[in-house]
Amino acid sequence: MPELPEVYTVCKILNEQVKGKTIESFQIFYGKLLKRPSIEEFKMSVKNQKIKQVFNIAKYIIIELETDVIISHLRMEGRWLVEDPDTFTWTERHLEAQFLLDNGKMMRYYDTRKFGTLELLPIDQYYLIPPISNLGLDPTKDEINITDLYTKIHKLRSPIKTVLLAQNILSGIGNIYANEILFAAKISPFKIANELTRKKIETILSASQEILTQAKKSGGTTIHSFEATKGVKGNYQDFLKVHGKVGKQCVNCNQEIKKYFIGGRGTYFCLNCQK
DNA sequence: CAGCGTGTTGAGGA
DNA sequence: TTCCTCAACACGCT
Numbered sequence: 001m002p003e004l005p006e007v008y009t010v011c012k013i014l015n016e017q018v019k020g021k022t023i024e025s026f027q028i029f030y031g032k033l034l035k036r037p038s039i040e041e042f043k044m045s046v047k048n049q050k051i052k053q054v055f056n057i058a059k060y061i062i063i064e065l066e067t068d069v070i071i072s073h074l075r076m077e078g079r080w081l082v083e084d085p086d087t088f089t090w091t092e093r094h095l096e097a098q099f100l101l102d103n104g105k106m107m108r109y110y111d112t113r114k115f116g117t118l119e120l121l122p123i124d125q126y127y128l129i130p131p132i133s134n135l136g137l138d139p140t141k142d143e144i145n146i147t148d149l150y151t152k153i154h155k156l157r158s159p160i161k162t163v164l165l166a167q168n169i170l171s172g173i174g175n176i177y178a179n180e181i182l183f184a185a186k187i188s189p190f191k192i193a194n195e196l197t198r199k200k201i202e203t204i205l206s207a208s209q210e211i212l213t214q215a216k217k218s219g220g221t222t223i224h225s226f227e228a229t230k231g232v233k234g235n236y237q238d239f240l241k242v243h244g245k246v247g248k249q250c251v252n253c254n255q256e257i258k259k260y261f262i263g264g265r266g267t268y269f270c271l272n273c274q275k
Numbered sequence: 276c277a278g279c280g281t282g283t284t285g286a287g288g289a
Numbered sequence: 290t291t292c293c294t295c296a297a298c299a300c301g302c303t
Contacts, residue, residue, distance in 0.1 A: 073283080112299085113281075113299050113300060115282070131284090156292080158294085162294095165282085263294075264294090266280075266281095
């Protein structure tokens, strides 16, 4: 589902489509999508604001306006599409909100699972407020000091797989890439975080950087339903080595890939390669 | 048809 | 206080 590389790709495409356009009006069809402020206040605030740019912070989409930012999280199946008002490129049943832009196009948010969120915060302080303020560093953007990372991880007593999914340590990693990163680092997902040496943490960090960067270049991973925009799929699924490969042979040692649940999440790995 | 998968938050326990 | 686990959210798909 959309993790950092997929969200990055969505932002890149959306930015090209809406940058410089002004919002004329906003409509919402699923009230729980909007976390804050009230629908009326949101409508008033965004009206006549120009979209300066769209970019991602970890898995969050930041739609930067003149005095505010709209923060969107796709969760599992959220999608943004820019289309003509009378054309619905995704099923109308799942349309949750739409912005009319000054070029006559409609910027629409669809979400089959209804888990996605939208909120509006002032541009001068949004990064000081949760959820953005709670995020750890982005392995593909930020310079990460290995000593700081080791200090943070070394205090934790949960499995390393769970730690990689916690957005306050490293941000942007979801289930697919957590599985792939641990395979690349040859570390068991069950390994308790505080048992990992500094060297192992270093290996995990460089695997995270390599895999997420490569996945960004590939336009993300398309399994199930992900499309950055209508008809645009990612390619990284062709490079997956363990995620979803239960029963298949390990590319290194030919042993069977196993699936267990860790923290309630499907975890794929090679018992032989990952210790 | 029942239950899985998916990311994040927040409740509740340690 | 801080850390940790797990249910809840919604619903298409198997």
